[in-house]
Structures are given as structure tokens and as C-alpha cells.
Amino acid sequence: LTTTHTQSKPTMLSALRLTSKRSFSVAAVNPYKVAVLGAAGGIGQPLSLLLKLNHKVTDLRLYDIKNAKGVATDLSHIPTNSTVKGYTPDQPDALRDALKDTDVVLIPAGVPRKPGMTRDDLFNINAGIVSGLAQNIGEFAPQAAICVISNPVNSTVPIVAQELKKLGCYNPKKLFGVTTLDSIRASRFISEIKETDPTKEAVNVIGGHSGITIIPILSQQKEMPKTITKEQKDALIHRIQFGGDEVVKAKDGAGSATLSMAFAGAKFADAVMSGLNNEKDVIVSSFVDSPIFKDQGIDFFASKITLGPQGVQKIHEYGQLSPEENEMLEKCKETLKKNIEKGVNFVK
Numbered sequence: 001l002t003t004t005h006t007q008s009k010p011t012m013l014s015a016l017r018l019t020s021k022r023s024f025s026v027a028a029v030n031p032y033k034v035a036v037l038g039a040a041g042g043i044g045q046p047l048s049l050l051l052k053l054n055h056k057v058t059d060l061r062l063y064d065i066k067n068a069k070g071v072a073t074d075l076s077h078i079p080t081n082s083t084v085k086g087y088t089p090d091q092p093d094a095l096r097d098a099l100k101d102t103d104v105v106l107i108p109a110g111v112p113r114k115p116g117m118t119r120d121d122l123f124n125i126n127a128g129i130v131s132g133l134a135q136n137i138g139e140f141a142p143q144a145a146i147c148v149i150s151n152p153v154n155s156t157v158p159i160v161a162q163e164l165k166k167l168g169c170y171n172p173k174k175l176f177g178v179t180t181l182d183s184i185r186a187s188r189f190i191s192e193i194k195e196t197d198p199t200k201e202a203v204n205v206i207g208g209h210s211g212i213t214i215i216p217i218l219s220q221q222k223e224m225p226k227t228i229t230k231e232q233k234d235a236l237i238h239r240i241q242f243g244g245d246e247v248v249k250a251k252d253g254a255g256s257a258t259l260s261m262a263f264a265g266a267k268f269a270d271a272v273m274s275g276l277n278n279e280k281d282v283i284v285s286s287f288v289d290s291p292i293f294k295d296q297g298i299d300f301f302a303s304k305i306t307l308g309p310q311g312v313q314k315i316h317e318y319g320q321l322s323p324e325e326n327e328m329l330e331k332c333k334e335t336l337k338k339n340i341e342k343g344v345n346f347v348k
């Protein structure tokens with residue numbers, strides 16, 4: 001999909017070869033301590049399972065306001081090379097113990113959408129949850145790479161940045177809004193039109209993570225079918241932008257994307273650890289503190305980035321856009337600016 005690594009390395013699935021003793025010795029990687037905050041939720045549980053299967057993770061900490069210990073005990077019976085421990089607020093210093101010395105922290109804590117809601121409608125509840133967790137990360141794990149899943153990502157990422165700035169430990173290279181779900185949807189949906197292998201398809205998706213702020217740059221696609229009509233192309237763009245709504249509608253009140261998001265979150269975390277491990281050319285898309293539109297007051301923007309031992313190593317230019325895509329970008333920037341300001345003002 002959009003992650004590329006030149007170095008051949010075992011994938012997450014290699015950890016599934018549980019019967020082979022080799023699966024414990026393949027890893028020429030450093031051991032990583034990973035915390036999931038919101039680990040007992042719809043995303044948290046499958047995400048934690050996928051992290052348990054990732055040989056790069058040796059110490060997995062699961063924090064939630066409820067049921068984290070149950071999920072951790074369940075996962076702890078899987079014979080992969082990590083320990084798993086659950087933490088809930090009834091234990092003294094639970095968050096401190098969950099976060100201490102971690103390399104990567106993933107945040108899927110917060111409420112999901114119901115039909116008819118926008119991601120921004122989640123702001124009132126999730127902003128408070130994310131800012132509280134960010135304060136604890138700043139205090140107990142200021143070194144960690146922080147991957148924010150909780151919506152609205154366009155605002156929750158600025159909230160985390162602002163909280164860390166207040167604590168004097170903001171590292172822009174280690175804060176990520178997870179937009180991988182947009183990338184994997186784009187790969188999947190375009191492959192359905194091109195009749196190709198979705199694992200070989202990559203679309204450059206930029207902007208943010210909500211509706212019109214998600215911009216798939218289809219003009220950069222080579223080998224689009226000559227027969228594709230403008231209507232089909234517009235429908236594809238719309239489906240990538242509103243893929244989240246498709247799931248919310250289908251789940252009919254029971255939440256939003258959890259399983260595809262867990263896959264996306266695990267894939268992103270794997271890439272972050274590959275970067276920390278100094279693997280070459282680890283390229284993913286993410287919503288990060290970016291110079292691209294800073295001069296226009298937009299401090300965060302999603303584009304391709306290269307990950308390295310210190311986190312973000314390079315932020316890629318988004319490349320050439322068609323006139324239609326330029327128009328989409330202008331609209332994206334207006335919304336993004338407001339979403340970012342809303343997050344920043346919440347903390348101020």
C-alpha cells in the first residue's frame with residue numbers, strides 16, 4: 001500500500017508463524033514498548049491484537065477506563081514475543097505505569113460517530129479525553145511517538161501539540177494524526193475500478209481526515225483506465241472522502257470503522273517502529289506539523305512523510321495537482337484552518 005521499505009523485513013504476519021521457533025529469531029530489530037490508550041474499545045481491541053502479533057513489539061501496555069485488564073489477559077495467552085499488561089484508573093498511577101518509557105503511544109480513546117453526525121460533532125467529548133491523555137503523555141512519556149486516532153483528527157492532533165507545548169516537551173517530529181485509513185481505502189477503491197491487486201495500488205492522499213479535507217490526488221495516478229468517465233472519477237473521489245460515512249451508515253448506530261481502522265493503525269505503528277529502527281525509505285502519509293502551508297496559518301497538513309529514528313525525517317511536497325484538485329485544496333485549507341484553530345483554542 002503506501003508504506004514502502006527498501007530493506008526486506010519480516011511483516012506483521014510473520015509473527016503468525018507461531019509454531020516455528022524461527023519467528024522469535026527473525027527480528028533484527030530493537031524491541032519496542034507500545035501503549036494503546038482506549039485499548040478496550042472497538043478499535044482498541046483488534047489494534048491491540050495486531051500489535052500482539054507484531055514481533056517488533058516486546059512490551060504492550062493496554063490502558064482504558066474499563067476492561068483493559070480483561071483484554072490484556074486474553075491477549076497475553078498468545079505465544080508471541082511480547083508481554084501484555086492492562087491498566088485501568090482504579091489502580092494507583094495506572095497511566096504513569098502504562099506510559100513510562102514507551103516508544104510508541106496510540107490513542108483510539110473517545111466516542112465514535114453515529115449516523116447523521118460529523119466528526120466535528122465528537123469534538124466536545126473527545127477534545128477533553130485527548131487533552132487529558134496528552135497531559136499524561138507529556139508528563140510520563142515525553143519521548144514517545146504519539147499516534148492520534150481519536151476524532152476529529154484535524155483538531156485532536158493540534159490539541160495534543162498544544163498540551164505538550166504547555167508542558168515544554170512538544171516534539172513536532174513525534175506527533176502523528178493517523179490518516180492511514182484514507183490511504184488504504186483509496187488503494188482498495190481504486191483497485192476495484194482498475195481491476196488490479198489493491199496491495200499494489202497507492203494513492204497520494206493529502207490534507208486532513210474528514211470529508212472535503214481528504215484529497216486523493218488521482219491526477220498523479222499512472223495507468224488509470226482510458227474508459228473512466230468524469231462521473232466515475234468524481235464518485236471515486238467522493239467514496240474515498242466519505243468512506244467513513246459508508247461504514248457509519250452500515251453499522252446503523254453501532255459505531256464507525258473499527259476493524260479496517262485497527263489494520264490501518266497497526267500498519268502505521270509498524271511503520272513508525274521501522275523508522276525508529278533506522279530502516280530505509282519508510283514512507284507513509286500522516287497529518288503532521290508541516291511547513292507546507294504554515295505561511296497561511298495552517299500548522300498541520302497530511303502528506304507523505306519519511307519516518308526515521310527521530311520520527312518524521314522528511315515531509316514530502318505533494319506534487320503537481322490538476323485545476324480541479326487545486327480547487328479542492330483551497331476548500332480543504334479553509335476547513336482545515338478552522339479545525340486546527342478550534343483544537344488550539346480548546347487548550348488555550
Ligand SMILES: NC(=O)c1ccc[n+]([C@@H]2O[C@H](COP(=O)([O-])OP(=O)(O)OC[C@H]3O[C@@H](n4cnc5c(N)ncnc54)[C@H](O)[C@@H]3O)[C@@H](O)[C@H]2O)c1
Binds near residue numbers: 037044122178
Ligand atoms: N483516525 C481514523 O481514521 C479513525 C477511524 C475510525 C475511528 N476513529 C475514531 O477513534 C475513536 C474510537 O473509536 P472506537 O470505535 O474504538 O470507539 P469505542 O467507543 O468502541 O472505544 C473507545 C474506547 O475509549 C475508551 N475511553 C474513553 N475515555 C477514555 C479515557 N479518558 N482514557 C482511556 N480510554 C478511554 C472507552 O472506554 C472505549 O473503550 C473515535 O473517536 C472514532 O471517531 C478514527
Ligand SMILES: O=C(O)C[C@H](O)C(=O)O
Binds near residue numbers: 181244245248
Ligand atoms: O468516519 C468516522 O467517524 C471514523 C473514521 O474517521 C473513518 O474515517 O472511518
